[in-house]
Amino acid sequence: MMRPFAPAVVVCLTLFVALPAAAEERESCGTCHPASRVDFEGSIHAREEVTCSDCHGGDPRTLDVDEAHRGKFRSWKDRLTTPLLCAECHSDLERMRAYNLPGDQLAVYQTSQHGRSNAAGDRRAAVCTDCHGGHGILAPGDPASSVHPRNIQETCAACHADPDLTAAYDLDSSVVDDYRNSVHGRALLDEGNAAAPDCTSCHGVHGAAPPGFGDVDKVCGFCHAQTRRAFREGPHYQAMLAADLPECASCHSNHAISQFEADALSGICLECHGEDSTQAQLGRVFQTSISAAAAELDRAAELVQQGERRALDVEDYLARLEGARTALTEAPPASHAVLREPVEELTRRARSIGEEVQRELYAKLNRRPAHIGLAFFWFYLLTAIAILWVYRRQLERER
Amino acid sequence: MPERSGSKEAGKPTVLDWLSRRLRLTEIFSLLSSYGFYPAEVDTRKPLAEALSEAGSKPWPSYARWPRVLSLIVIALLMVEFITGSLMALYYLPTPESAYASTGAILREVDFGQLIRQIHFWGAQALLFVLIARVVRLFARRAYGPPRELLWVFAVLLMFVGFHLELTGRALPMTASGYWSAVRALEIVQSVPILGPATLSVLGADGTFISDVALIRFYLLHAAVLPLLAVALVYLHFSTLRTVGISARSTEQLVPGDSASRLHLANIAILLHVALGVLISLAVLATIPFDPPADPTVTVPGIGPPWYLLAPFGFLEWTANVLPRWAGGLVLFLGFALFVSLPSWDRSPKRSRTMSALLASVFLVLWLALSWYGARVA
Numbered sequence: 024m025m026r027p028f029a030p031a032v033v034v035c036l037t038l039f040v041a042l043p044a045a046a047e048e049r050e051s052c053g054t055c056h057p058a059s060r061v062d063f064e065g066s067i068h069a070r071e072e073v074t075c076s077d078c079h080g081g082d083p084r085t086l087d088v089d090e091a092h093r094g095k096f097r098s099w100k101d102r103l104t105t106p107l108l109c110a111e112c113h114s115d116l117e118r119m120r121a122y123n124l125p126g127d128q129l130a131v132y133q134t135s136q137h138g139r140s141n142a143a144g145d146r147r148a149a150v151c152t153d154c155h156g157g158h159g160i161l162a163p164g165d166p167a168s169s170v171h172p173r174n175i176q177e178t179c180a181a182c183h184a185d186p187d188l189t190a191a192y193d194l195d196s197s198v199v200d201d202y203r204n205s206v207h208g209r210a211l212l213d214e215g216n217a218a219a220p221d222c223t224s225c226h227g228v229h230g231a232a233p234p235g236f237g238d239v240d241k242v243c244g245f246c247h248a249q250t251r252r253a254f255r256e257g258p259h260y261q262a263m264l265a266a267d268l269p270e271c272a273s274c275h276s277n278h279a280i281s282q283f284e285a286d287a288l289s290g291i292c293l294e295c296h297g298e299d300s301t302q303a304q305l306g307r308v309f310q311t312s313i314s315a316a317a318a319e320l321d322r323a324a325e326l327v328q329q330g331e332r333r334a335l336d337v338e339d340y341l342a343r344l345e346g347a348r349t350a351l352t353e354a355p356p357a358s359h360a361v362l363r364e365p366v367e368e369l370t371r372r373a374r375s376i377g378e379e380v381q382r383e384l385y386a387k388l389n390r391r392p393a394h395i396g397l398a399f400f401w402f403y404l405l406t407a408i409a410i411l412w413v414y415r416r417q418l419e420r421e422r
Numbered sequence: 423m424p425e426r427s428g429s430k431e432a433g434k435p436t437v438l439d440w441l442s443r444r445l446r447l448t449e450i451f452s453l454l455s456s457y458g459f460y461p462a463e464v465d466t467r468k469p470l471a472e473a474l475s476e477a478g479s480k481p482w483p484s485y486a487r488w489p490r491v492l493s494l495i496v497i498a499l500l501m502v503e504f505i506t507g508s509l510m511a512l513y514y515l516p517t518p519e520s521a522y523a524s525t526g527a528i529l530r531e532v533d534f535g536q537l538i539r540q541i542h543f544w545g546a547q548a549l550l551f552v553l554i555a556r557v558v559r560l561f562a563r564r565a566y567g568p569p570r571e572l573l574w575v576f577a578v579l580l581m582f583v584g585f586h587l588e589l590t591g592r593a594l595p596m597t598a599s600g601y602w603s604a605v606r607a608l609e610i611v612q613s614v615p616i617l618g619p620a621t622l623s624v625l626g627a628d629g630t631f632i633s634d635v636a637l638i639r640f641y642l643l644h645a646a647v648l649p650l651l652a653v654a655l656v657y658l659h660f661s662t663l664r665t666v667g668i669s670a671r672s673t674e675q676l677v678p679g680d681s682a683s684r685l686h687l688a689n690i691a692i693l694l695h696v697a698l699g700v701l702i703s704l705a706v707l708a709t710i711p712f713d714p715p716a717d718p719t720v721t722v723p724g725i726g727p728p729w730y731l732l733a734p735f736g737f738l739e740w741t742a743n744v745l746p747r748w749a750g751g752l753v754l755f756l757g758f759a760l761f762v763s764l765p766s767w768d769r770s771p772k773r774s775r776t777m778s779a780l781l782a783s784v785f786l787v788l789w790l791a792l793s794w795y796g797a798r799v800a
Contacts (some may be wrong), residue, residue, distance in 0.1 A: 332711035334529030334536060393537070397706045404699045408692055415688040 050075050050083035052091070062158035067165075071122075078108065099157075103141060105150040106132055131230040138230075147188065154178050172221045173211065176202060179222045201278035220246065240270040253359035283355050285313040302361075309358045312370040316351050319377035320344060326384040335387055340380045347376035438470065448473045456661045457497045459690065460683065463664070478683050496556070496580075497656055498694055499549040502701065503587075504649065506542040510535075516641035518596060518634045522715040525595035529712055540705035546588050548701060550730060553581040561764075562782035563775070569666045571765035576659040578762050583652050585730055590644035592728060593632055599725055601716030604632060604640075606727035606800070610734050613751030632718070726800025733789045736796025 052075040053060030063069050076083040081096035099105060110129035112118055119126045132138040132151075140148035154170055161168035169178045180199040182188050189196040202208045202222065210219035225242050226232065234242040240260070244251025254260055254270070263270050269277070274291050292306035323344055330337045351373040357365040441447055447470040455464060462477040513532055515524040528535040557577050560566060566574035593604035608627055612618045626635035727735045738750045745753070760767070 332713065333709065334526060334712035336530050393706050397703060400702060401699060404695050408695050411688050411692045411695070415685060415692070418685045418688065 051086050052076075052079075052083055054086060055088070055091075059158045062156075066158060066160045067162045068160055073112075077112075099152075102146050102148075102150050103144065105152055106138070106141065109151045128229045131228075134232075135227070135230045136232045147191075149182060153182070172217065172223075175221045175223055176208070176212075198278045201276075205278060205280045206282045207280060239272055243271045247356065249353065250356035250359050253357050253365075257360040257362070259359070259361065285310055285317060285355075288313065288355075288358070305361065305363060308363060309354075309366050312367055313351070313354050313358075316347075316354070316370040316373040316377065319374045319381070320347055320351060323347075323377040323380040323384070326381055326388065329388060330384050333388065335384075337384075340384065343376050343380055347373040347380075350376075442469055453657075456657050456664065459494065459497075461664065461686065462683075474683075494690055494693060495552050495697055496549065498697055499545050499552065499701075500649075500652060500656065502545045502698075503542060503549065506538045506545065507645065507649075509538050510542065511645060514594070516594065516638050518637055521594060521596040521637060525597075526712065536709070537702075537705055540709055541701055542591075543710050544701055544704040544708070546591060548697075550581075550584050550588055553577075553584045554730070557581050558782055558786065561785070562779045564778045566765040566768070568765075570662070572662045573659065573666060574765050575762060576655050576662060580652065580655040580659060583648055583655060585728075587644060587648045587652065588730070589728060590640045590648065593637070593640050594644060595712075596637070596716045597713035598716045598722045599713045601632065601718070602722050602725040603728055606725065606735065607731050608632075610727060610731055610738060610751075610754070613738055613747045614755045615748045615752055617755065618751055724800065726797055729793070732793035732796035732800070734792075734796075736792035736794070736799070739799045740792070740795055 063075070074083065079097055079099070081092050081094060082090055085091050097108065099108065106129055113124070114126050114129050116126035133142060137149040141150060156169055163170045165171060166173065168174065176199055183194065184196050184199045186196045199222075203212060207220050210216040211221060223231065224246075225234065240251050240254060244254075260270065263273055274294070275281075288310040289303065289306035292303050296302040296306075323340070327337050327340050327344065330340070350369045354366050354369040354373070357369055438447070446466075448464060448468060449466045451460075451470055451474075452464045452466050455461075460477075462480055464473045464477045466473070468476065510528055513524055513528045513535075515521060525539075529539060532538075560574055560577055589604060589607050592600040594600070608622060608625075611621055614621075625639050626633055632640070726732060734754050737754065738747065741750045741753075
């Protein structure tokens with residue numbers, strides 16, 4: 024009678040012995056540090072099976088407080104060594120290869136302003152955990168990550184918009200707000216344009232530092248390649264280098280870069296050149312030709328819209344206007360060479376396409392045959408009605 | 423007619439003779455005449471020529487006299503809509519993917535496509551205007567007392583069918599404005615308890631968007647069901663009119679004689695010429711735009727329901743804070759039911775003509791005020 028129970032007894036005994044052993048294998052840190060454990064469990068490290076003890080050391084298998092914090096335990100309280108501790112894994116090239124992560128972040132960090140201050144013993148200088156977080160580190164591509172392109176400005180603002188902290192380093196605390204209101208910030212934050220630059224696009228990521236004089240045009244030119252090429256060909260480049268002026272930033276400012284407006288173009292020249300100077304005149308020529316071409320294209324686009332509403336076939340006009348807009352978009356970058364011909368050539372091309380489209384659409388929109396046909400129709404109608412009316416009167420007289 | 427009977431006497435068989443030996447021509451003529459083109463009774467037992475000459479010698483009712491032939495414009499406009507609608511149906515594709523593109527193709531590539539669409543649109547607006555005017559006139563003249571109850575019911579139902587014809591038509595091209603104004607209209611339908619959701623479920627539209635199933639059902643309604651209903655109602659309306667006359671004063675009769683039918687035909691011809699002139703002028707001079715395509719995921723703000731539904735829409739919006747939506751819908755439905763059944767409950771002693779006109783004016787002003795409010799909140 025006992026025989027059927029024998030296997031069950033064996034299973035129970037096995038579980039009795041095996042379960043506590045399995046529990047010992049698991050880390051017990053979360054028992055005393057539940058908040059850190061919750062943070063950590065959502066992190067990229069937890070997903071990749073990094074454990075508490077991989078970073079903190081100690082003995083994670085015991086619930087005894089002293090035992091747990093003994094041995095090679097590290098509290099990470101010293102900000103000066105934080106980058107070195109992260110680098111234990113992140114500078115391990117073999118380990119990072121599988122994640123396609125660079126292994127030189129520590130080296131790059133050490134070249135940054137943050138890294139140099141840290142090396143000099145400045146405990147307020149930003150370290151890895153200031154930007155990435157501590158336990159809840161997320162991958163940079165995760166929209167909830169503090170270093171995601173849309174969130175990075177907030178992360179930088181934590182220090183760079185702090186008036187006390189920035190004052191201590193003689194920095195401007197308005198830079199993040201300036202960026203947010205700039206053409207770049209609005210494109211990224213308001214319009215969701217993922218190609219728009221965030222703080223790291225210009226300052227670097229781990230090697231964050233302000234671009235030096237002579238480097239500004241290289242940084243801006245990474246995206247604005249045509250503008251940079253024209254700028255280098257023009258007279259401003261060498262003159263600014265000689266005068267120790269930050270190239271692009273001299274006219275456009277650094278963080279508060281505004282949307283290009285043709286109508287404000289000549290005003291920028293007056294910041295350095297006299298109102299009657301040939302340079303200011305050239306600025307006015309640029310302004311007039313770009314504004315005139317833009318207005319021409321706007322009028323053409325309006326007519327195309329009218330045509331669309333009248334069910335005209337406007338595909339061809341749309342394509343031609345697109346070409347004209349491309350030419351017009353190239354004109355402001357070309358103006359950085361401060362030469363009249365390239366700008367006038369581009370704006371002339373845009374304007375002539377705009378005028379051509381307008382001319383053709385005017386002819387189609389104001390086509391008269393329908394109206395002439397209507398006039399003939401009414402001529403027939405009135406004649407017929409007159410005859411019928413006379414006939415009717417005759418019939419009434421007969422009655 | 424005398425000429426025709428003359429030719430018959432002379433022994434030369436005409437096409438009409440040939441046909442009358444094979445078809446019941448008098449019955450066909452009688453059926454067609456029920457649409458108002460020939461107001462006198464024809465004896466369907468006699469050959470056509472004989473029946474016509476007999477009808478021509480009988481007195482004609484006064485409603486056939488100028489300018490009361492105006493009601494004929496209903497059937498004239500319906501014919502214009504059939505012709506232009508059929509021409510467009512040759513190219514129109516009733517699927518959400520192709521509806522807009524095929525309408526665009528009609529306008530761009532088909533000869534006179536633009537003109538045909540414009541005539542179809544303005545014809546529909548004119549038809550609705552005439553149907554509404556007819557109901558207003560019957561109300562103001564109080565022409566719904568016995569025995570003219572059905573005259574009223576058919577006129578109101580015809581107006582109602584007209585609204586639905588326009589509504590289903592406006593969603594078909596899948597333009598942004600047409601689509602969203604149809605959606606607004608469906609929201610009004612949805613507010614009527616039980617009947618509203620049931621109607622929408624039959625249509626395959628849930629009141630917030632028009633699905634691909636709904637589009638083909640709208641097309642079926644617009645191109646087949648509702649036109650047939652309209653033709654049937656016009657027939658019923660005119661045959662009731664012929665039986666009961668438009669008012670007590672229809673005892674005044676036209677002097678009998680052959681010239682009466684000629685006069686009538688001349689009147690019709692003048693009327694049709696003027697109507698066609700106005701319609702084609704509107705089509706050429708006041709072209710309605712071809713809006714961008716509808717995107718069911720992007721609500722276009724500022725588009726209200728069609729103009730004839732602005733008053734119920736205004737009522738629902740106006741009472742939105744006081745009544746729940748379903749109660750507003752119920753009030754609308756009951757109002758419509760009362761309106762249709764007017765002859766059954768308005769049996770008060772005969773009101774003066776001024777009083778009836780005054781009531782009609784009050785109703786019109788109320789309707790316009792609600793429409794104005796509806797347009798403002800849309």
